[in-house]
Amino acid sequence: MTNRVRIIEVGPRDGLQNEKQVVTTATKLGLIERLAKAGLRHIEATSFVSPKWVPQMADHAEIMAGLPALPGVHYPVLTPNLKGYEAAVAAGAKEVAVFAAASEAFSQKNINCSIAESIARFEPVFAAAAKDGVRVRGYVSCVVACPYEGPVAPAKVAEVAERLRALGSYEVSLGDTIGTGTPASVLRMLEAVAARVPLAELAGHFHDTYGMGVANVHASYQFGLRCFDSSVAGLGGCPYAKGATGNVATEDVVYLLNGLGADTGIDLDALVDAGAWISEALGRPTGSRVARALLARRSA
């Protein structure tokens, strides 16, 4: 089993999207540049959703135009439908991400349609992407539990993940959207999904709302997962528990993986710098415990 781990940095999109204040395009690009310099090779850059729904991502075309062109660095963008996909590709996107929930109630409340309808909506995106040579990543949300209907059956997660793969996702990211999972429930889910989608095409997307993010990454790594989504400085809150933490912090994940002897290719000190920089720009404390400890040690 390889010890190489890919980290998908979701701070500039999933993270900032859930921060309340408006962030300037220059700040977003400054963050992305710092992340790329720290060794991140996959940075979710923006979202091509309507500015009406997500005003924070209204500058998606400017972001795409300003991305640092660095060899080997990928900038996936979120696309909710064919219109978003076309705008993304027109703006230069080479990789997009689509999403579905593993919970019917969440799908209805979040995007106002059933899981099946949401996936059907992505079929033309997959078709166009295949033609355009654009890679598509699939997200599944609520893989452990749903804020509206409670525990989600692992078989349901497996079904949605398998469907996204069949349509053409090169990878499916499994999101514990409300962060209630522990290693036990995460492993039950992973076992069910891995029976239908190769482990090498799966990613773990954990939230730290209940402080379980790092433990879930560790348990998944032990299980064989080698790709994780995370957010520098733990950017992004949790819309289902105001004031609580959202995405697990990239610094904490990298620190853990370094300790486990995994190779992420990321320079932890430069990553801490990037997190400190954006936290200061946002005027909020970092959500990364590793960053807090390392910054305290530096200033001592």
Next chain:
Amino acid sequence: MTNRVRIIEVGPRDGLQNEKQVVTTATKLGLIERLAKAGLRHIEATSFVSPKWVPQMADHAEIMAGLPALPGVHYPVLTPNLKGYEAAVAAGAKEVAVFAAASEAFSQKNINCSIAESIARFEPVFAAAAKDGVRVRGYVSCVVACPYEGPVAPAKVAEVAERLRALGSYEVSLGDTIGTGTPASVLRMLEAVAARVPLAELAGHFHDTYGMGVANVHASYQFGLRCFDSSVAGLGGCPYAKGATGNVATEDVVYLLNGLGADTGIDLDALVDAGAWISEALGRPTGSRVARALLARRSA
């Protein structure tokens, strides 16, 4: 393997001792009472060290006099030497804790003597305790790394733990004092110690300074450990990284263990109440992510 886990609540001692402001005796006793009502059966109540060194614990005799007499609830107290032991027993202590470091540099800097000298100092405590029928718990600090000399050899930890057991400790608590351990280094250490001290007589004492506390509890639980020290609301900071987190929060540990199907006998909601109460009394945010998320959900 049993799924019963004992939690040793160290907030009122190890936690408050590292909080800067003076906490009144009434507040300490209010916290202890709430913890006992939440189902904690082992609550480290105070420390019989000189008020010159630890002013926060100067009210140790008053604390002992005010402890709620509840069946099955134990109140160990920290004792640095025979004089402290005698004062503790005179004040009514039925269980004491002694401590040694696994790092020579830490022992010298922290208590100004070698590890061997520090253990020799406890020999009369063990002798008196055996005569008095007082239980003695041993703490080993720096079991993964030392703030002064870096990584600590697992064999050294095993040696100190074995010595504390041979002298009469009914349990040895293994403390990752600076919180730099990850599941890999923690397991290397545990394997070495468990080769010389029965697992059933070991406890894990993890700090969350680098966000690894919960993951280390999980890895240790998987390894077979069934006793953990933790601090409600994550009370206590880290003297080696100002502003950083110290003890792993009891709420987070209980949430994890509940998820793993372990039985702690603790009422998580009542525990969250106890943590919210002391955090408000101290005028500081809780250090527990579980508490933050559950309190946010309650107020929603």
